[in-house]
Amino acid sequence: MTTLPRVTGEAVARIEARDKVTGAASYAADHPLDGLTHAWPVTATVARGDITAVDDSEALRDPAVLAVLTHANAPRLADAGDPMVAVLRSPHVAHHGQIVALAVAETLEAARAAAGAVRVTYDEQPHDVVLTADRPGLYTPDEVNAGHPADRRRGDFDAAYAASEITVDAVYEVTPLHNHPMEPHAATAVWDGDALTVFDSNQGSTVVRSTLAALFEVDEADVRVVSEHVGGGFGSKGTPRPHVALAALAAKAVGRPVRLALPRNRIAAVTGHRAPTIQRVRLGADADGHIDALAHETVTQTSTLTEFVEQASVSSRMMYASPHSLTTHRVARLDVPSPSWMRAPGECPGMFALESAMDELASACGLDPVELRIRNEPPVEPDSGRPFSSRHLVDCLREGARRFGWHDRDPRPAVGRDGPLLIGSGVAASTYPVWVFPSHAEAYAGSDGRYEVRVNATDIGTGARTVLTQIAADALGVPLDLVRVSIGRGDLPAGSVAGGSSGTASWGWPVHKACTDLRQRVSDAGGHVPDGGLFVRADTEQEAGGGTEYSRHAFGAQFAEVQVDTVTGEVRVRRMLGVFAAGHILNPRTARSQFIGGMTMGLGMALTEGSFLDPEFGDFTERDLASYHVAACADVPEIDVHWIDEDDPHLNPMGSKGIGEIGIVGAAAALANAVHHATGMRVRRLPIHPDTILLGL
Amino acid sequence: MRVTFTVNGREQEADDVWEGESLLYVLRERMGLPGSKNACEQGECGSCTVRLDDVPVCSCLVAAGQVQGREVVTVEGLADQARERGGRATDGTTLDQAKGWQAKPHGAQAAQPGQLAPIQQAFIDAGAVQCGFCTPGLLVAADELLERNSSPTDADIREALSGNLCRCTGYEKILDAVRLAAARQDEVV
Numbered sequence: 002m003t004t005l006p007r008v009t010g011e012a013v014a015r016i017e018a019r020d021k022v023t024g025a026a027s028y029a030a031d032h033p034l035d036g037l038t039h040a041w042p043v044t045a046t047v048a049r050g051d052i053t054a055v056d057d058s059e060a061l062r063d064p065a066v067l068a069v070l071t072h073a074n075a076p077r078l079a080d081a082g083d084p085m086v087a088v089l090r091s092p093h094v095a096h097h098g099q100i101v102a103l104a105v106a107e108t109l110e111a112a113r114a115a116a117g118a119v120r121v122t123y124d125e126q127p128h129d130v131v132l133t134a135d136r137p138g139l140y141t142p143d144e145v146n147a148g149h150p151a152d153r154r155r156g157d158f159d160a161a162y163a164a165s166e167i168t169v170d171a172v173y174e175v176t177p178l179h180n181h182p183m184e185p186h187a188a189t190a191v192w193d194g195d196a197l198t199v200f201d202s203n204q205g206s207t208v209v210r211s212t213l214a215a216l217f218e219v220d221e222a223d224v225r226v227v228s229e230h231v232g233g234g235f236g237s238k239g240t241p242r243p244h245v246a247l248a249a250l251a252a253k254a255v256g257r258p259v260r261l262a263l264p265r266n267r268i269a270a271v272t273g274h275r276a277p278t279i280q281r282v283r284l285g286a287d288a289d290g291h292i293d294a295l296a297h298e299t300v301t302q303t304s305t306l307t308e309f310v311e312q313a314s315v316s317s318r319m320m321y322a323s324p325h326s327l328t329t330h331r332v333a334r335l336d337v338p339s340p341s342w343m344r345a346p347g348e349c350p351g352m353f354a355l356e357s358a359m360d361e362l363a364s365a366c367g368l369d370p371v372e373l374r375i376r377n378e379p380p381v382e383p384d385s386g387r388p389f390s391s392r393h394l395v396d397c398l399r400e401g402a403r404r405f406g407w408h409d410r411d412p413r414p415a416v417g418r419d420g421p422l423l424i425g426s427g428v429a430a431s432t433y434p435v436w437v438f439p440s441h442a443e444a445y446a447g448s449d450g451r452y453e454v455r456v457n458a459t460d461i462g463t464g465a466r467t468v469l470t471q472i473a474a475d476a477l478g479v480p481l482d483l484v485r486v487s488i489g490r491g492d493l494p495a496g497s498v499a500g501g502s503s504g505t506a507s508w509g510w511p512v513h514k515a516c517t518d519l520r521q522r523v524s525d526a527g528g529h530v531p532d533g534g535l536f537v538r539a540d541t542e543q544e545a546g547g548g549t550e551y552s553r554h555a556f557g558a559q560f561a562e563v564q565v566d567t568v569t570g571e572v573r574v575r576r577m578l579g580v581f582a583a584g585h586i587l588n589p590r591t592a593r594s595q596f597i598g599g600m601t602m603g604l605g606m607a608l609t610e611g612s613f614l615d616p617e618f619g620d621f622t623e624r625d626l627a628s629y630h631v632a633a634c635a636d637v638p639e640i641d642v643h644w645i646d647e648d649d650p651h652l653n654p655m656g657s658k659g660i661g662e663i664g665i666v667g668a669a670a671a672l673a674n675a676v677h678h679a680t681g682m683r684v685r686r687l688p689i690h691p692d693t694i695l696l697g698l
Numbered sequence: 699m700r701v702t703f704t705v706n707g708r709e710q711e712a713d714d715v716w717e718g719e720s721l722l723y724v725l726r727e728r729m730g731l732p733g734s735k736n737a738c739e740q741g742e743c744g745s746c747t748v749r750l751d752d753v754p755v756c757s758c759l760v761a762a763g764q765v766q767g768r769e770v771v772t773v774e775g776l777a778d779q780a781r782e783r784g785g786r787a788t789d790g791t792t793l794d795q796a797k798g799w800q801a802k803p804h805g806a807q808a809a810q811p812g813q814l815a816p817i818q819q820a821f822i823d824a825g826a827v828q829c830g831f832c833t834p835g836l837l838v839a840a841d842e843l844l845e846r847n848s849s850p851t852d853a854d855i856r857e858a859l860s861g862n863l864c865r866c867t868g869y870e871k872i873l874d875a876v877r878l879a880a881a882r883q884d885e886v887v
Binding site for chain 1: 732742772832864870
């Protein structure tokens with residue numbers, strides 16, 4: 002028997018790419034259904050209050066309008082334990098932009114017009130939406146996102162900091178940020194008796210299915226959720242969001258299929274966002290740059306509906322040797338839209354602060370910023386004392402410095418000039434933890450020599466379908482084209498969410514397990530699959546459900562070169578380089594795009610993306626893509642990505658770490674540090690807009 | 699009102715169209731061509747880009763009535779259009795053929811291997827596709843660029859595609875795809 006060359010690690014082309022380039026791939030709002038109707042949301046115009054009356058008489062005058070649903074007349078949803086989907090249940094308004102009614106009509110235009118004609122009267126109450134670091138009402142949460150403790154203390158920070166030769170004390174601010182996947186949150190729902198079918202845009206239809214079953218008090222087996230193609234999520238589709246509950250609710254109410262695609266300018270308020278953070282970082286070091294004291298204190302906000310705490314101080318617990326450490330989170334519960342996951346929650350804003358502070362420390366010590374980081378490499382993970390399963394930050398920094406030509410630069414700030422342009426470069430470290438969640442898979446061998454693998458993974462653009470096919474083919478020992486992987490349906494074996502950069506590990510593991518077992522069974526059957534085929538089930542409840550004796554993280558180094566226009570104040574990026582160490586890379590083609598895409602989102606965070614909660618009306622002022630600037634093609638320079646292959650036996654059978662989020666971590670700090678090198682100016686509040694530069698120059 | 703126009707080389711009629719309806723809605727909901735995506739509905743993201751009498755436009759900003767008697771090409775028609783450009787007779791499609799035509803945007807593959815436009819193949823080969831939601835609009839815009847400028851500079855590409863937002867890829871592989879399609883175009887000529 003010949004051994005096939007492995008396909009994991011190969012740059013296999015995206016399996017569904019043909020469907021996507023021909024327009025054949027069906028997203029949540031692309032499914033034609035007989036008798037389809039359309040819905041449009043009515044959103045609260047006050048930031049806090051109670052609805053006292055809804056006048057829908059004008060809206061219902063158009064015969065094309067089928068219903069205006071409100072808390073008063075909509076079928077009542079059961080409590081599924083998630084306030085995000087508890088729609089139209091109460092007259093209370095918890096934030097501006099909350100969906101208070103839903104117009105359903107024969108056409109999209111009629112629904113939109115009807116929504117505009119609904120008159121809602123409120124008993125308006127004073128609202129509180131302004132976050133400051135010293136405001137009253139800040140409290141310590143029991144835990145922060147991802148289950149971390151709010152506060153950690155090691156040693157005696159105050160004494161060590163006071164005794165330090167060199168200190169840095171700075172406050173960094175990140176505004177609210179919006180995920181804005183290109184596909185709006187959309188669902189098409191249809192009931193057949195008590196059976197519900199939903200075509201939904203989400204990052205995990207297993208949970209959408211169980212949530213819908215709970216909301217409508219029906220059997221999970223009667224809920225079908227189809228999410229074969231999802232147009233991005235970046236965390237904002239990580240759990241069921243209001244659109245899917247509303248579409249199903251409306252379909253039940255009007256007795257016809259209903260499609261709801263949230264209008265772009267309503268998405269920010271109801272699907273989650275990255276909460277703003279105010280982060281104070283203090284570093285105390287000796288003259289050689291060895292950190293003795295590190296404090297990272299985050300102030301952030303959550304809504305009155307949910308408690309979500311952006312864990313911005315958490316990466317400071319494990320990045321650098323720091324004998325005396327203080328990391329805290331304080332949160333204000335405000336009358337604001339609920340925050341949620343956005344690409345690398347915690348690490349992304351937190352590493353902007355820490356890695357900016359590291360640059361400031363390097364300046365204060367007169368040290369090269371790459372060297373400073375190398376000097377503070379910890380032997381074990383400082384917070385838990387556990388060994389790292391693998392950590393190649395230093396290699397990433399050195400390899401990146403070599404490729405970027407880092408050591409050729411003049412380290413002095415504000416000396417690089419090209420006419421009216423100031424040129425500078427910056428570096429920052431990246432990190433992202435390794436997550437893996439239990440999942441289930443099935444593998445089937447047909448007597449025709451073909452294989453089918455089923456797992457409820459979700460491909461939100463990552464390439465999950467492709468990489469799972471690669472994993473399956475290798476485990477089965479068969480060519481790629483004999484394997485078909487089915488994903489993206491709630492009735493498939495339960496898969497975990499496409500979040501936390503955990504997908505490939507979490508879904509790939511049971512796929513690997515099932516396929517390995519199936520291969521053995523085929524072999525046991527003499528290499529011939531009997532009529533009727535062979536079938537295997539596997540899950541990783543044991544393997545992925547427990548803890549680990551290792552601290553597991555991916556690491557990286559980001560380098561950036563910017564030009565700052567002294568006339569206009571505009572910062573433009575000339576080039577970026579990322580070098581990452583994230584286990585084995587299973588598909589270089591899709592992986593490269595993940596890294597570059599993350600870095601580009603980090604570029605947006607640094608320079609173009611920013612949102613502001615207006616104190617008067619209590620909602621985001623930047624609510625559409627005209628005002629919230631996602632980086633466009635002409636904003637993004639040449640971005641180069643490399644990786645260092647890691648052989649880490651403490652991960653999963655594929656030896657992979659997640660790569661969907663690490664690309665955004667550190668990118669903004671590298672750019673801000675480059676702006677400092679170019680201008681001599683520290684910008685500690687993102688995004689870095691021309692007005693800030695002009696005022697500072 | 700009734701709107702008669704040409705979509706992907708075939709004459710189409712839509713009845714009972716409300717004057718304020720967008721071309722995007724007509725294409726997606728009435729013609730069964732959901733390839734053009736609705737991502738912002740106000741002309742900021744380019745996901746709904748189609749050619750209107752050869753000019754790339756955001757179909758969400760075109761009123762249905764404006765397309766009366768004009769020609770529209772969507773992502774579903776790129777492969778056919780590329781074949782026509784390839785030098786075959788361009789007599790157009792007869793009305794009988796047009797009436798027998800069915801859009802096949804769902805389920806199975808819309809085109810067989812070898813039937814893609816060069817820009818579509820280049821997007822696959824270069825790894826320029828991720829979530830795919832911006833892809834149809836980008837393909838239409840990139841195809842138009844290459845039609846009028848067979849060897850675009852990087853600056854040309856970045857400018858031509860800057861009306862099309864992508865949240866996944868960081869654009870690098872999209873640029874590679876356009877460069878690849880341009881290079882392949884040169885080889886043919």
